[in-house]
Amino acid sequence: MDQVKATTAFVASSSSHVVVDSAGIEKAVENIQGKIPKIEWDFEGIHYFDNGPLTVQYLFVLDTLNFCFWPDKKLSYDDLASGLKEALENDKSVFDADHLQKFTGLQLRNLLKWPRPLPLEDERIRLLHEVGFELERSFGGKASNLVQSCGRSAAKLVATIASHFPGFRDHSVYKGHQIFLYKRAQIFAADLYGAFKGQGYGEFNDISSITIFADYIVPAMLWKLGVLKYSSALASIIESNKEIASGSEEEVELRACSIYAVEKMRDLISVKLGKQVLSVELDLWLWAYGVQNPSLPHHRTLSIYY
Numbered sequence: 001m002d003q004v005k006a007t008t009a010f011v012a013s014s015s016s017h018v019v020v021d022s023a024g025i026e027k028a029v030e031n032i033q034g035k036i037p038k039i040e041w042d043f044e045g046i047h048y049f050d051n052g053p054l055t056v057q058y059l060f061v062l063d064t065l066n067f068c069f070w071p072d073k074k075l076s077y078d079d080l081a082s083g084l085k086e087a088l089e090n091d092k093s094v095f096d097a098d099h100l101q102k103f104t105g106l107q108l109r110n111l112l113k114w115p116r117p118l119p120l121e122d123e124r125i126r127l128l129h130e131v132g133f134e135l136e137r138s139f140g141g142k143a144s145n146l147v148q149s150c151g152r153s154a155a156k157l158v159a160t161i162a163s164h165f166p167g168f169r170d171h172s173v174y175k176g177h178q179i180f181l182y183k184r185a186q187i188f189a190a191d192l193y194g195a196f197k198g199q200g201y202g203e204f205n206d207i208s209s210i211t212i213f214a215d216y217i218v219p220a221m222l223w224k225l226g227v228l229k230y231s232s233a234l235a236s237i238i239e240s241n242k243e244i245a246s247g248s249e250e251e252v253e254l255r256a257c258s259i260y261a262v263e264k265m266r267d268l269i270s271v272k273l274g275k276q277v278l279s280v281e282l283d284l285w286l287w288a289y290g291v292q293n294p295s296l297p298h299h300r301t302l303s304i305y306y
């Protein structure tokens with residue numbers, strides 16, 4: 001996690017298209033007035049939960065596929081979470097490692113009851129195969145063993161996932177430097193923490209080391225709050241729904257500056273309000289408000305990472 005914090009700080013200090021506005025941060029923190037709106041994990045009531053290892057398997061599959069919904073105007077994260085939940089309720093073996101290795105695009109589509117190909121469907125299938133294969137090879141087929149092997153450390157969980165599963169290596173090269181963002185690996189740790197309410201598979205002694213999950217909703221919310229400012233060229237690209245290339249300076253800045261800005265918000269909350277807040281809590285607040293504002297323009301990048 002130190003790499004995520006250090007490298008995103010480097011982007012924020014070198015950025016050309018996005019500015020992290022300290023006055024905007026001050027204002028956002030003042031407006032919070034000591035109360036970070038408390039959002040319940042699963043506030044939408046769409047996730048599978050049985051308090052056991054099958055929930056861990058469900059969340060790992062969910063976060064393997066937790067990216068790029070926007071190219072289909074109707075598809076959202078909720079369709080994925082609730083579709084996978086229903087599939088698991090109908091067949092408890094659906095996400096067994098041997099099944100994951102054999103999934104086809106059509107099967108995944110049918111499982112989610114989606115009438116047309118999913119965005120980046122071939123990549124989704126490749127990633128399911130990769131996860132099934134590596135879970136079987138190194139963790140007895142079970143995501144719960146992967147979690148248990150990390151001894152209640154969220155940072156170790158993120159590092160272990162990144163080292164075993166290439167599809168989770170959410171890195172970019174920016175102005176010659178490697179930048180670490182790890183959205184889906186971190187959100188898996190946060191989902192465990194949220195679903196199991198910090199107990200059992202969700203107990204981590206270092207949950208405060210996790211940063212926000214740099215997707216396309218949180219940057220849009222930070223922009224709306226005045227925490228992020230865009231160059232006029234970037235603002236017009238986002239407002240006109242033009243695609244931004246994966247790995248471009250603009251894309252890396254949007255994501256990295258979001259992580260850095262929320263870390264700065266945490267620091268300021270600690271100094272001004274004497275409270276320690278988790279990035280997980282700030283992320284859920286920002287994301288929940290962001291998705292409830294569908295008119296909020298967000299950047300569009302074809303990516304398997306978010």
Ligand SMILES: Nc1nc2c(c(CN[C@H]3C=C[C@H](O)[C@@H]3O)cn2[C@@H]2O[C@H](COP(=O)(O)O)[C@@H](O)[C@H]2O)c(=O)[nH]1
Nearest residue numbers: 041042043066067069070076077213215216218287306
């Ligand atoms: N930063 C952040 N990004 C998140 C989530 C979640 C869902 N987390 C669940 C966990 C607990 C809650 O109960 C949530 O339901 C999805 N995303 C991202 O949003 C985008 C989808 O948007 P749209 O196309 O409108 O559905 C896409 O990039 C997706 O990867 C989050 O929590 N934080």
